[in-house]
Amino acid sequence: MTKEKATSPEKKxxxxMIRTEFKGNASSSQRAxxxxxxxxxxxxxxxAMRYLDVYHCPARILQLRKQGYKIAxxxxxxxxxxxxxxxxGLYVLEGQP
Structure with a gap:
C-alpha cells in the first residue's frame, strides 16, 4: 500500500471537464x-467522487469489468x-474488450 500524492491541478x-462532457446521474453516465x-x-x-461525480466507484468498476474491460x-x-x-482503490485501465 502506498501513500497517494495530491491530484495535480492539470488532472483535476x-x-x-470530463464530468461536464458526460452529464447525468445514471449508472451509464457514471460509467462513461x-x-x-x-x-x-x-x-x-x-x-472519482470529487471530480467525476461517481459516488460508488467500486460498483461502476465492477460493471465495466463485466463489460469486458480489464481494470486493475x-x-x-x-x-x-x-x-x-x-x-x-487506485484503478488502472489495462485492456479493453
Missing part, C-alpha cells in the same frame, strides 16, 4: 465518465482534508 481540470477518465489516467476512488486495483492510503487516512 481534465477530470472536471469513469471510462473516459481511465483512458487518460489512473483514478482513485476519491478522485492498487491500494493506496490517502489523507483527507481533515487529516484522516483512508485506504482507497
Amino acid at each position: 481540470a481534465a477530470l472536471e 465518465r469513469l471510462l473516459e477518465a481511465l483512458s487518460r489516467y489512473s483514478v482513485t476512488t476519491f478522485e 486495483t492498487h491500494w493506496q492510503t490517502v489523507e483527507t482534508e481533515s487529516g484522516d487516512k483512508h485506504r482507497v
Whole structure:
C-alpha cells in the first residue's frame, strides 16, 4: 500500500471537464465518465467522487469489468482534508474488450 500524492491541478481540470462532457446521474453516465477518465489516467476512488461525480466507484468498476474491460486495483492510503487516512482503490485501465 502506498501513500497517494495530491491530484495535480492539470488532472483535476481534465477530470472536471470530463464530468461536464458526460452529464447525468445514471449508472451509464457514471460509467462513461469513469471510462473516459481511465483512458487518460489512473483514478482513485476519491478522485472519482470529487471530480467525476461517481459516488460508488467500486460498483461502476465492477460493471465495466463485466463489460469486458480489464481494470486493475492498487491500494493506496490517502489523507483527507481533515487529516484522516483512508485506504482507497487506485484503478488502472489495462485492456479493453
